[in-house]
Amino acid sequence: MTERGVVFDLGYVPYEGERRARRGAIATTYRDGIYRVFGIRRRARKKILPWILVVFAMLPAIVFVGFAFLLSTFSPEAESPFGSHGDYFSITGGVVLLFVALAAPELLIPDRREGVLSVYSSRPLLPDDYIGTRSASLLTVVAAFMLIPQVLMYIGFAALSADGFFTALVTNADEIPRILAATVVYALAYAPLALLVATIASRKAAATGIYLGLMFVGAGLAAALVEATTLPGSRYAALLAVDGHPDYVRDWIFGTTGSSETTIANAGLDPWISLAVIVVVAAVSSIFVVWRYRRLM
Amino acid sequence: MVDAAILSARDLGLAYGSIVALHGVDFDLPPGRIGLVGANGAGKTTLIKILLGILRPTLGSAGVLGFDATKDMLDVRSRIGYMPEGDCLPLDISAAEFVAYAAGLAGLPRNAARQRASDVLTLVGLEEERFRPLEGYSTGMKQRTKLAQAIVHDPELVFLDEPTAGLDPEGREEMLELISRLGGFGINVLVSSHVLGDIERTCDWVLMLDGGRVLRSGPLSHLVDAETVAVEVIGDIDAVAQHLIAAGATVDESGQRLLVSTSADDAFRLVRDALADTGSGMRSLGPKATTLEDVFLEGSGS
Numbered sequence: 157m158t159e160r161g162v163v164f165d166l167g168y169v170p171y172e173g174e175r176r177a178r179r180g181a182i183a184t185t186y187r188d189g190i191y192r193v194f195g196i197r198r199r200a201r202k203k204i205l206p207w208i209l210v211v212f213a214m215l216p217a218i219v220f221v222g223f224a225f226l227l228s229t230f231s232p233e234a235e236s237p238f239g240s241h242g243d244y245f246s247i248t249g250g251v252v253l254l255f256v257a258l259a260a261p262e263l264l265i266p267d268r269r270e271g272v273l274s275v276y277s278s279r280p281l282l283p284d285d286y287i288g289t290r291s292a293s294l295l296t297v298v299a300a301f302m303l304i305p306q307v308l309m310y311i312g313f314a315a316l317s318a319d320g321f322f323t324a325l326v327t328n329a330d331e332i333p334r335i336l337a338a339t340v341v342y343a344l345a346y347a348p349l350a351l352l353v354a355t356i357a358s359r360k361a362a363a364t365g366i367y368l369g370l371m372f373v374g375a376g377l378a379a380a381l382v383e384a385t386t387l388p389g390s391r392y393a394a395l396l397a398v399d400g401h402p403d404y405v406r407d408w409i410f411g412t413t414g415s416s417e418t419t420i421a422n423a424g425l426d427p428w429i430s431l432a433v434i435v436v437v438a439a440v441s442s443i444f445v446v447w448r449y450r451r452l453m
Numbered sequence: 454m455v456d457a458a459i460l461s462a463r464d465l466g467l468a469y470g471s472i473v474a475l476h477g478v479d480f481d482l483p484p485g486r487i488g489l490v491g492a493n494g495a496g497k498t499t500l501i502k503i504l505l506g507i508l509r510p511t512l513g514s515a516g517v518l519g520f521d522a523t524k525d526m527l528d529v530r531s532r533i534g535y536m537p538e539g540d541c542l543p544l545d546i547s548a549a550e551f552v553a554y555a556a557g558l559a560g561l562p563r564n565a566a567r568q569r570a571s572d573v574l575t576l577v578g579l580e581e582e583r584f585r586p587l588e589g590y591s592t593g594m595k596q597r598t599k600l601a602q603a604i605v606h607d608p609e610l611v612f613l614d615e616p617t618a619g620l621d622p623e624g625r626e627e628m629l630e631l632i633s634r635l636g637g638f639g640i641n642v643l644v645s646s647h648v649l650g651d652i653e654r655t656c657d658w659v660l661m662l663d664g665g666r667v668l669r670s671g672p673l674s675h676l677v678d679a680e681t682v683a684v685e686v687i688g689d690i691d692a693v694a695q696h697l698i699a700a701g702a703t704v705d706e707s708g709q710r711l712l713v714s715t716s717a718d719d720a721f722r723l724v725r726d727a728l729a730d731t732g733s734g735m736r737s738l739g740p741k742a743t744t745l746e747d748v749f750l751e752g753s754g755s
Contacts, residue, residue, distance in 0.1 A: 168576055168638040171569060171607035176560040177531045184557030184566075198545055199586070271540035275602060277507050278535030278612075279558040280527045453507070 181281040182289050189293025193259040205258055210301075213251040217244065217305035221312030228316045241306055241331050242410030245338050249402060252301045253346055253371065259297065260350035261363035263290045269358065273453055283453040287351075287445055294347050302339040310335075338406045341431070344438045345402040352441035355448050371399040379419045394423035398437070401430040459484050459518055459610055459641050460504065466512030467499055474499040475665045478513070482643075482660060486636050488652030488673070489645040491662035497645045498538065500662065501612050504643075505535060518609055531560065534603035534611035538618060538645075541599060544588035548579055548598045551587065552605050559606035566605075573601045577631060593624030600631060610641040617651055629654050681741040682713045682720040688733030696727040712741055 176183070194210075195202030267273050276286050310328065317324035350367050357363035374396045381393035394400075400418045408427035420430055458481035465478040475496045491497050502508040504517050506526030515522040517529045543551060549570055556566035574583040577597040582590070587598065596616065603611050616632060617625045632655045635642050646652055652659060653673065661668035686693050686709050694704045697713055700723050705712040713720050721738070728735055 168634075169572065170639060171561070171565070173565050174562055175531065175606075176562065178527055178560070180560035180562070181558045184554065187557075188554060197550055202545065266543055266545070270543050271537065272543050274535070274537040274539070274541045275555060276558065278505055278530060278533065278537075278603075279555075280530045280560060281558065282527075 178280040178282075178285065181279050182285050185276075185281065185286060185289040186293055189263055189290050190297065192262055193255075193293065193297055206255065209251050209255045209258075213248050213255075213301050214305055214308070216247050217308045217312075220244075221309060221316075224313060224316050228318075240410065241309065241335055242338070242406060242412055244305060244309060245302070245342065245406050246403065248302050248305060249342055249406075252298055252342060253368075253399065255301060256294065256298060256346045256350045257364045257367045259294055260347070260354040260367070261357065261360035263294060264351065264354040265357065265360050265363060268452070277453050283449045284446060286453060287449040291347065291351060291442075291445075294351065295343050298343045298347055299339055302342055303335070306335045306339075334409050337409050338402075341405045341409070341434060342402045345398075345434045348438040348441035348445070349398070351445050355445045374398040375400060375419065382419055382423050391423035391425065394420045394425055395429070395433055398433075401434050404430045405434065457484065458482055458516070460487070460643065461516040462500075462513065463515075464513035465500075465503065465510050465515055467503060467508060467510050473665055475503070475510070478662075478665075478667055480660055480667055480670045482670070483658060484641050485658055486632070486642045486644065486656045488656035488659045489643055489662065490647065490649055490652050490659060491668075492647055495647075495662040496665040497647075497662055498614060499665075501535075501614055501643070501645060504529075504612065505533070506530065532609045534559075534606065534608035534640075536599045536603040536611065536613045536616055538614040540595075541602075542587045542590075542595055545586060547584045547586055548574055548590070548594075548601070549583040552583075552598065552601045555602035556605040559608075561606055569605050569607070570601070573605045574598075577601045578627070591624075592619045593621065593627070596620060596624065596628060597631070600628070604635070604638075604640060608640060610643065611635065613642060613644045615646055616644060617646065617648060625651075682724055682738065683710060683741040684713065684724050684728075684738045685710050685736040686728070686733055687736055689731060690733075692731040693727045693733050696731055697723055700727070709736075 191197055194206045195204075267276070273286075310325075310331065314321050314324035314328065319327065349370070350363075353367045353370070354363045357366055375398070378394050378397035378400075381396070382391055385393065397419045400420045404418055404420045404425075405427055407421075408431075460480070460482040462478045462480050465475055466473070467475045478496075478500070489497050489500065499508065503510050503515050504522050506522050506529055509523055518532050520528045520532075522529055546554075549567075552574055553563075553566045553570035556569050557563065561569060571580075571583070574580060577600055579594060579597055579601070582594060587595065590598065596619070600613070600616065603613070613632065617628050620628060629651060632642060632644060642655075644652060644655060657673055658671070659673050660670045690706065690709055690711065694706050694711060697704050697711070700715075702713050702715040702720065702723050711724075713724055715723060724735075724738065727733075
């Protein structure tokens, strides 16, 4: 005789498990931020641009290491013809600029437009937690864009070194703090301003456009003013070249100042002035964003 | 006074510049299903936002589940749920994703959040559609998703702000049915609505606001108790009315209908005697159904 199955209607079952309150809310918001900028658990079209940029950031490093491997196969003593760690920031810097222009609006604007902030406001999460966590998500991704290819090159070139892997790692260890410092500089230069624009703009496309406009128009305007004006102090117009500051500071960090022909370099400004501009813009942007979200939530 | 009040306010006030949204609000509300009623602009949403800790009162204090709504905001928010009146759904993800996310925001671990989201979406009748993007949902489905995110973490108290807004009659019935069931799940409910019929259907205590002040607060059964008898007379209605007035009743005449109330005697017996003595007949007789709307209009002086 076969036993017949029985369906039980359990109805509503109270939850008696772990509750992590604010800590859990912050972790959930942070994870959602990472997923969101990469389009994870979202439609395919949301994944296209972020992952294309990931490929653009990573592929050159893989190609460089691959060529270095081929070269070392034929001549173990040969130096890699490809640029230094500092030079690679020129590639990832541009990619990260585009990524941040897309990611910052994606992180902030839908929550405001679709009213989701009211859900955050009913959870154990402060406005500062929300905006701090969203910023942390963006900074994490920016750091990953910058650091992963650098780590790949660092380990890859060390593995191919004629001096041996561990010797090369130790010999080049002084590059590590420079790589980290340059990563912080790029993150500070790009992310807070993008979050500021995303806080003000009501549409994602507008925010991306305004941000890229600020970067590129600022660079063009700075170049025109520096070249066209002969008044004393006109060289400080070069500070308007917002996108040029991290490159200039990066050259300073890697000890290659003067190697690039940027508007800021041509104006003869000290690199610490560029660093100060980056820090001030990041601080002012962050203060405004926090103030705004304290009013919204 | 209410024993073990889950919500309380003492001289609560809030002003937006020169506009006073709430003034001198005092109440103690018991566990159960509480209706918060009032016209648009009465201060209902402002009161809910103070209780959630979103707005800081300019005067007085508010308590939620024994916590100060302003000072202990995070403790309060760990124990409550909120279904806002307006949109609150990200349209590019599924209901399952969003409700699990809402559970995570309340502090539930990932696996528990996913399991709870699945259970609660089934409970609100969205088990089949829960993996579809929210942008394709009807208004009724969106309202049910909003309710699901409000209760997914099993709160002690849930605030529902105009939960039937925009729903067709069938969707409204389903939503009211769901709200009525929440009490059985051990979840206390504060339902804010300007549709008084919805409150009568779902709540057992009513807090009425008018112009930012408390108009009434009490058990629904007390507010709508019928002490008045309505009779539709066939015959000489004036003679019947005079007979009732002579017997000490208060009479309100409207067409062939009389509303009869008396504090000294049984109104039904007076009506029976008046009809018999005047040789009149009647088409209907019964207690006057006093609705929440009558109570509200009477209290607000409209």
